Amino acid sequence: MKIVAQVKLLPVSVHDADALAATLRACNRAANSASEVAFRTGKVRRNVLQEAVYHRLKADFDLGAQPAVRVVKKVCDAYATLKANLKAGNHGPVGSKRRARAESKPIVFREDAAQPYDDRILTWNLDQCTVSVWTVAGRIKHVPFVCSPEALKLLQQRKGESDLVMRDGMFFLIATIDLPEPALYEPRGFLGVDLGIINIATTSDGQIMSGRRTNRYRRRMNRLRAKLQRKRTKSAKRALKRVRRRESRYATQRNHIIAKKIVHTAERTSRGIGLEDLSGIRQRVTARKHQRSRLHSWAFAQLGSFVEYKAQRAGVPVVHVDPRNTSRQCSECWHTHRTNRVSQARFACRSCGAVLHADHNGSRNIAHRADAVWQRGAVNRPSTA
Known part of the structure; x- marks a missing residue:
């Protein structure tokens, strides 16, 4: 079975943080370019789309070979997910309208959307709790990370891709863990x-x-958001940004x-x-x-x-x-x-x-x-x- 473990990156300098942010922007702009080609030509299979956009992504967005391959795969996976979701929800007039709306334009990626990394462009050092990560400004070595002891133990069995994520100005790596699945026992009821x-x-x-308790907390957060939205001041907007994910984390x-x-x-x-x-x-x-x-x-x-x-x-x-x-x-x-x-x-x-x-x-x-x-x-x- 597959689960994920999340670690928080601690860039040692402003230069390292800027390089990580610039990498996400470049990869997602490249993904939007590849998405437009996939939508226009119908080439949503990985090998076919990669042949059409690979060299352009490397030249126009300053990507290395492996990051360009990861970008293409991200785009193909997004179209495959969209197709599966539309197929599952294509019931009645509402589903038909949603399908027509989704199929009328290409998929667009946010500039800070997650970017997948594989072991060629991301190296883990679990003993020292550091990673070496590729960026558009070159490879950054010995980037410290922090996580819980349970997550660190899970990372010993890490396999496959890891996603670089930027959230509220902070950087995280979300790694895929492949655990052996125990056999189900015969239940007694x-x-x-x-x-x-x-x-x-x-x-x-x-x-x-x-x-x-949860409903009371949600009502309090709703009242707080309404109060801050009515103020419409800079400090109120900063406060809204600070508390925007608090309710979902609590739930x-x-x-x-x-x-x-x-x-x-x-x-x-x-x-x-x-x-x-x-x-x-x-x-x-x-x-x-x-x-x-x-x-x-x-x-x-x-x-x-x-x-x-x-x-x-x-x-x-x-x-x-x-x-x-x-x-x-x-x-x-x-x-x-x-x-x-x-x-x-x-x-x-x-x-x-x-x-x-x-x-x-x-x-x-x-x-x-x-x-x-x-x-x-x-x-x-x-x-x-």
């Missing part, structure tokens, strides 16, 4: 997880991980903590994890005006991906189930009706009289469905041979 906005996650064991940290708890519980009890398949939920669900901000800032996809990769590292099976009627079906007698859901937090079955917390009831239904899917033969079920 499933831990159902119901995802929500009021309660971020509720397990079939009855553990409720409330979203009150990401909370999702990591919750995902770790869920996977640890499942691993400790030798169970699998059942999750709802919530793909396309924002297109299916309508919300009132005052609820839209909360709905569209709900990072359920991120939490689900965190649970999946952490479970994969631990060998815990994960099964996705159909979310329809999980909140309306009784987990005791299977009676399904919309009136069973009395309120956001209360479930009362009209047939058997069972009264449960609504999210707990939903998570138990998810656990039952995940177990049924596993018994029928899940896609990721381990081989019994």
Whole structure:
């Protein structure tokens, strides 16, 4: 399995920082030039596009041989990703309009967009925590970096490309780590997880991980942004720039903590994890005006991906189930009706009289469905041979 590790570069001089920034600008301008050729001629395969633009990129943008090759691959990968995304979202008139709009112009790269490096133009020295990196001003050697002890341990197994990223004037390297994937064990039941906005996650064991703290923090950040935007002063703009990613970092940290708890519980009890398949939920669900901000800032996809990769590292099976009627079906007698859901937090079955917390009831239904899917033969079920 592949995961990433991030390190922060600490250029020792202003010259080194300027060289890294100039390299990103040159590579992304070259990528825009190659993108225009790919869009105009339809040459989006790597070998064909490289033959058409390779010498021009080296001459016009002062790139070396290997950086020019990396730029071409970045452009081809971007067009391949665009094609896959359009194919996945090409449903109905909205999808058709989006596809037509995306296909009407070439892909444009920001001047500070990430640039991939391979081992020919980026060398790691993990003992000294330094890197040697190619720039348009020449190779810069012994650039220090800092990271967590866990990330440094992961870097020992680094393989493939690393991306140079500039964020808020700081430089980072994001490296790909190829880890051996443990075999999935045969689960003794499933831990159902119901995802929500009021309660971020509720397990079939009855553990409720409330979203009150995160929602309160988001409301405070929304008020702060609105206040600073009304001022329209230079100091207010500096403050906006300083806090612009704070909310997303906070939500990401909370999702990591919750995902770790869920996977640890499942691993400790030798169970699998059942999750709802919530793909396309924002297109299916309508919300009132005052609820839209909360709905569209709900990072359920991120939490689900965190649970999946952490479970994969631990060998815990994960099964996705159909979310329809999980909140309306009784987990005791299977009676399904919309009136069973009395309120956001209360479930009362009209047939058997069972009264449960609504999210707990939903998570138990998810656990039952995940177990049924596993018994029928899940896609990721381990081989019994």
